[in-house]
Amino acid sequence: MKFKKNINYNARKIHRYLGVFMGVQFFFWALGGLYFSWNNMDDVHGETLLKQEKKYVELVDFSQIQKGIDSLKTFTIIDSVHSVKLVETLKKSFAQFRFFENGQLKSQLISTETGSLRPEFTGQECLEIAEQQLLVPIPIGKAKFLPKHSTGMHHEYREKPLPAFAFTLNHPSKTTIYVSTESGEITSVRNNNWRRFDFLWMLHTMDYQSRDHITNWVLRIFSALGIVTILSGFFLFYLTSSSIKKIRKRKKQ
Numbered sequence: 329m330k331f332k333k334n335i336n337y338n339a340r341k342i343h344r345y346l347g348v349f350m351g352v353q354f355f356f357w358a359l360g361g362l363y364f365s366w367n368n369m370d371d372v373h374g375e376t377l378l379k380q381e382k383k384y385v386e387l388v389d390f391s392q393i394q395k396g397i398d399s400l401k402t403f404t405i406i407d408s409v410h411s412v413k414l415v416e417t418l419k420k421s422f423a424q425f426r427f428f429e430n431g432q433l434k435s436q437l438i439s440t441e442t443g444s445l446r447p448e449f450t451g452q453e454c455l456e457i458a459e460q461q462l463l464v465p466i467p468i469g470k471a472k473f474l475p476k477h478s479t480g481m482h483h484e485y486r487e488k489p490l491p492a493f494a495f496t497l498n499h500p501s502k503t504t505i506y507v508s509t510e511s512g513e514i515t516s517v518r519n520n521n522w523r524r525f526d527f528l529w530m531l532h533t534m535d536y537q538s539r540d541h542i543t544n545w546v547l548r549i550f551s552a553l554g555i556v557t558i559l560s561g562f563f564l565f566y567l568t569s570s571s572i573k574k575i576r577k578r579k580k581q
Contacts, residue, residue, distance in 0.1 A: 338345055339564045346557040348553065352552055353534075360532035363525065372525050375518025378461050385414040385421045388440040393423040396438030396445055404578040405429055414440070417457060417512040422446060424511060435489070435510050446512075461505075461514055469498040474506075476511040481538050484518045 371377055395413070400406070410426040412432060422437040437446035449457070451473065459468070472494045479485050485492070489508045492515065496504045501519040508515045530539040534547040 335567065338447070339560065339567055341562040343557070343564050346553065346560060349473075349556055350557045351549070354549055354554070356528075356531040361529040363528050363562060364532075367521070367525065371519075372522050374505075374519050374522065377463055377466070377497075377499070377501075377503055378514070378517065379463055383416045383438065385416055388414065388421065388423075392436050392440055392443035393425070395443030397425060399443070399445060400425070400436055400438075407431065415511075417514070418453060418460075424513075437511065448491070448509040449507070449512045450509075453512070455495060457507050457512055458493075458505045458514065467498040468495050468557045470496040472496075483517055484523065486538070488515050 355473070358496050399532040407430065408442065410425070410428060411424075413424045415437075416423045417437075420438045423440055424435060426435045428432060428434070428474075435526055436445070439446060452469065455468065455471065459465070474485065474490055474492045474494055476490045478490065479488070485494070485502075485506050487507065491509045492506050493509065494504050494506050501521065503519040503533055504515060504519070505514055506516040526539065530536060531541065533542045533544070534550060535541045535544050536546075
């Protein structure tokens with residue numbers, strides 16, 4: 329790109345090349361913004377196919393929960409406690425005891441009735457949990473077991489608890505329900521709407537690794553160049569506007 333002494337010519341050339349370079353990203357930002365703002369977030373999160381009922385656990389004997397924690401301590405080194413939450417799954421109430429072991433967050437279900445430790449849920453039990461939560465009966469088209477460390481940074485179930493079972497519904501939305509074998513909970517619901525949202529969100533944040541890190545340097549640089557492109561357009565308007573030229577002439581007189 330060659331420059332001349334004429335400031336108008338140089339401003340036009342800089343603005344034109346910046347516009348071409350930034351135009352593609354501006355398009356993705358605008359496209360993503362339109363998709364995000366015109367979308368039903370309940371559908372994106374897969375909530376439209378699931379029951380939204382609130383579950384309440386009856387009065388429990390907390391001494392049974394402590395009994396389960398004491399039992400857990402006999403074979404597990406508990407660094408610290410993260411949380412204790414009452415949950416209900418397969419029509420039974422449990423205390424979801426989350427704790428750190430060697431710096432890793434783990435979870436254990438404890439029966440609120442007997443204090444016994446709940447073993448991991450089987451594939452059949454996870455299937456029942458998924459089917460019970462559906463708003464209307466929908467056939468399961470495919471089931472897949474996801475062991476630990478089996479999902480990468482680009483997987484739609486990234487950074488979620490493993491092991492888990494993935495149940496894909498025979499539905500136009502290609503919805504997949506993920507159930508954790510450790511907690512017996514539905515931990516994620518993914519459909520085509522979410523997948524499009526996730527792809528556009530990646531282009532929007534320009535984080536092509538984890539897709540969720542918005543303080544990356546690519547986004548910072550492009551944002552700065554976007555400001556420069558806009559300012560160059562304002563400067564070009566100032567140089568070429570006939571009204572501004574008239575005002576400048578009057579001041580000189």
